[in-house]
Amino acid sequence: MKINLLSADVYNKIAAGEVVDRPYSVVKELVENAVDAGASEITVEVEGGGKKLVRVTDNGSGIEKEDLKRAYSAHATSKLSCAEDLFTVQTLGFRGEAIASIAAVSRMKILSKTAGSDAYALDCTGGVLGEVRPEAGANGTVVSVEDLFFNTPARLKFLKSDGQEEADVTNMMARFLLSRPDIAFTYLTNGKVKYRSFGDGLKSALAVVYGGGILENCYELNADKHGIKISGFIGNQNFSKPNRSYQSLFVNGRYVVNQTVAAAVTNAYGAYLMKRQYPFYVLFLEIPPEIVDVNVHPTKADVRFADNQIIYGCVYSVVSAVLDGNSRALEYLADVPKAESVPQTAPVAPVPEIRSTFEKPVVPPAPVKMTYEQAKKELAFDISSVGGKGTEPRFFEPSVSADLEVRAPLSATEEKREEKKDFFAENQRILREAEEKEKNARATQERIDPNNLVYKGELFRTYLIYEIGDAAYFIDQHAAHERLIYNRLRAKWESREVVSQPMLIPYVLNVNAQEFAFLEKNFAILREMGFEIDEFGDTSVRVSSVPVDLQSIDLKSFFAEVLSSMESLRAIKLADLIKDRLATSACKAAVKGGDSLTEEEGRALIVETEGDMGLRCPHGRPVAVKMKKSEIEKLFKRIV
Numbered sequence: 001m002k003i004n005l006l007s008a009d010v011y012n013k014i015a016a017g018e019v020v021d022r023p024y025s026v027v028k029e030l031v032e033n034a035v036d037a038g039a040s041e042i043t044v045e046v047e048g049g050g051k052k053l054v055r056v057t058d059n060g061s062g063i064e065k066e067d068l069k070r071a072y073s074a075h076a077t078s079k080l081s082c083a084e085d086l087f088t089v090q091t092l093g094f095r096g097e098a099i100a101s102i103a104a105v106s107r108m109k110i111l112s113k114t115a116g117s118d119a120y121a122l123d124c125t126g127g128v129l130g131e132v133r134p135e136a137g138a139n140g141t142v143v144s145v146e147d148l149f150f151n152t153p154a155r156l157k158f159l160k161s162d163g164q165e166e167a168d169v170t171n172m173m174a175r176f177l178l179s180r181p182d183i184a185f186t187y188l189t190n191g192k193v194k195y196r197s198f199g200d201g202l203k204s205a206l207a208v209v210y211g212g213g214i215l216e217n218c219y220e221l222n223a224d225k226h227g228i229k230i231s232g233f234i235g236n237q238n239f240s241k242p243n244r245s246y247q248s249l250f251v252n253g254r255y256v257v258n259q260t261v262a263a264a265v266t267n268a269y270g271a272y273l274m275k276r277q278y279p280f281y282v283l284f285l286e287i288p289p290e291i292v293d294v295n296v297h298p299t300k301a302d303v304r305f306a307d308n309q310i311i312y313g314c315v316y317s318v319v320s321a322v323l324d325g326n327s328r329a330l331e332y333l334a335d336v337p338k339a340e341s342v343p344q345t346a347p348v349a350p351v352p353e354i355r356s357t358f359e360k361p362v363v364p365p366a367p368v369k370m371t372y373e374q375a376k377k378e379l380a381f382d383i384s385s386v387g388g389k390g391t392e393p394r395f396f397e398p399s400v401s402a403d404l405e406v407r408a409p410l411s412a413t414e415e416k417r418e419e420k421k422d423f424f425a426e427n428q429r430i431l432r433e434a435e436e437k438e439k440n441a442r443a444t445q446e447r448i449d450p451n452n453l454v455y456k457g458e459l460f461r462t463y464l465i466y467e468i469g470d471a472a473y474f475i476d477q478h479a480a481h482e483r484l485i486y487n488r489l490r491a492k493w494e495s496r497e498v499v500s501q502p503m504l505i506p507y508v509l510n511v512n513a514q515e516f517a518f519l520e521k522n523f524a525i526l527r528e529m530g531f532e533i534d535e536f537g538d539t540s541v542r543v544s545s546v547p548v549d550l551q552s553i554d555l556k557s558f559f560a561e562v563l564s565s566m567e568s569l570r571a572i573k574l575a576d577l578i579k580d581r582l583a584t585s586a587c588k589a590a591v592k593g594g595d596s597l598t599e600e601e602g603r604a605l606i607v608e609t610e611g612d613m614g615l616r617c618p619h620g621r622p623v624a625v626k627m628k629k630s631e632i633e634k635l636f637k638r639i640v
């Protein structure tokens with residue numbers, strides 16, 4: 001492999017941008033280089049979240065002795081030599097700036113050996129090159145990056161905690177394992193193996209990343225629609241996740257984030273997803289290069305499609321056909337799912353041809369060439385025949401200018417989803433408003449002496465009726481109880497008097513790296529709340545005690561809620577979320593309207609409110625409604 005220097009002209013054609021800003025981007029660049037070098041085995045070692053050390057070892061082509069120096073120079077790449085190459089580039093890297101950029105801000109060492117020659121090493125410290133020297137090494141390349149940003153303290157300061165940085169690296173490694181299931185990856189953090197894949201296919205890689213059970217919960221796709229190939233795995237109708245971190249999309253082999261595809265998949269799930277649930281998917285799209293633009297954000301995982309409508313339509317119709325089990329599903333499924341996970345309407349037989357995602361079919365099917373209009377018509381038909389979900393995508397005419405950013409057609413569900421992002425902020429606002437209202441209400445409503453209340457009965461098994469002087473109080477027993485529990489919990493929490501209740505059987509929650517990092521960051525606050533929570537294995541946490549007042553808490557839904565707020569939570573403190581969750585738990589634990597209370601129980605409740613008739617339940621509903629005798633007399637026209 002020869003390394004060529006790009007002319008400034010070519011370089012300028014490539015969107016410039018910062019290549020490395022975080023440890024995970026170092027890992028990304030180095031692993032991409034190893035992949036580009038044709039490695040079949042890649043080992044990634046990370047220490048201190050990648051700040052201390054990133055080392056990538058591969059068994060690829062290696063770098064010749066005389067090219068070692070060149071690898072370190074800016075715009076040095078063996079992957080393109082002229083501007084035309086830019087449009088046909090097949091390798092992951094091609095800008096020739098990664099090594100140079102990383103070497104400028106770290107202590108870097110490349111040790112490399114090509115087949116049939118000796119191994120040589122070359123250091124570069126903060127951009128200052130050392131001397132090429134012989135050193136022992138196997139075929140392939142070892143690139144070590146130590147003390148990232150040691151000479152740029154300002155950038156070092158911007159890095160997150162080791163745990164967070166490591167989580168981001170892990171997340172990216174997961175994506176490498178999935179996108180290249182033909183490569184055997186070993187990934188270690190601080191000397192411990194986190195992932196080890198064997199290069200024996202996507203199913204195996206999926207099991208490494210998500211655990212062995214994952215396949216039972218997924219459909220495997222292998223569809224070819226209008227020349228666009230859609231393969232990979234999607235969660236079945238009952239398998240959803242509390243946030244978007246279980247979604248991976250690879251377009252022409254590259255991991256990307258793309259609104260159009262995300263919206264298409266999410267809309268296809270439609271009613272199968274409950275509030276604040278997100279689909280699981282690992283999808284591979286192979287799209288003819290002329291309708292995909294890979295050079296939008298050179299370092300960010302963003303991709304732009306020349307035609308969003310076609311992509312949206314294809315993904316939507318394939319995913320919804322499979323989920324709804326319509327007759328086309330068989331065309332799109334790589335494997336017929338096990339009987340028990342087949343939806344009622346899904347056809348069970350015959351078994352379609354099973355093709356591995358990465359095996360090339362013996363006779364490649366000729367892509368159906370269609371005009372845009374034809375394809376659109378057919379897609380519109382597919383989508384309307386799915387029908388009934390109320391999630392029909394709106395089709396836009398293709399944009400005249402290819403440079404215009406065409407956003408994914410947002411359907412009703414997607415718009416709702418956008419709103420949901422603010423769910424917690426909204427909840428906080430409601431709580432604050434309720435507190436505010438409560439204060440005002442209290443100012444006008446005096447406290448009564450519960451001993452003076454005369455019990456007059458119960459209405460609709462919900463409202464207790466009391467008479468006092470010339471007024472009647474209707475008390476919502478559910479709201480009252482809820483409020484009391486909430487007050488008790490909050491008071492304890494604020495006075496740091498929480499009591500933990502050990503659980504008979506500890507609860508173990510399996511999470512992914514990002515979720516783990518998020519929970520770990522909040523361990524202290526959860527412990528303060530009375531949860532005894534610890535790391536349990538690599539990406540699991542164990543809850544062995546819960547706050548005594550939340551004994552009946554449903555931990556599964558509690559954590560689903562905590563994790564669903566992970567993405568939006570940077571702005572909102574977990575403490576607030578937990579307080580809010582306390583309110584919700586209080587609701588659940590409280591007496592429900594509909595349960596009859598005895599007179600004594602009702603009185604006990606009132607006594608506990610200390611006669612405060614201005615109380616509101618944690619969600620702002622009033623606990624008591626007062627009706628004066630005169631108001632009742634007005635109703636009967638006794639007085640006007």
Ligand code: ADP
Pocket residue numbers: 001003029033034036037058060061062063071076077078079093094095096097098099100141
């Ligand atoms: P790019 O990948 O865009 O070409 P880099 O700065 O990442 O630029 O790498 C510069 C060059 O160094 C590559 O073009 C390649 O020739 C060589 N190189 C880097 N890493 C490796 C590796 N692991 N194995 C073989 N060659 C490598």
Ligand code: MG
Pocket residue numbers: 029032033092093094096098099
């Ligand atoms: Mg590169």
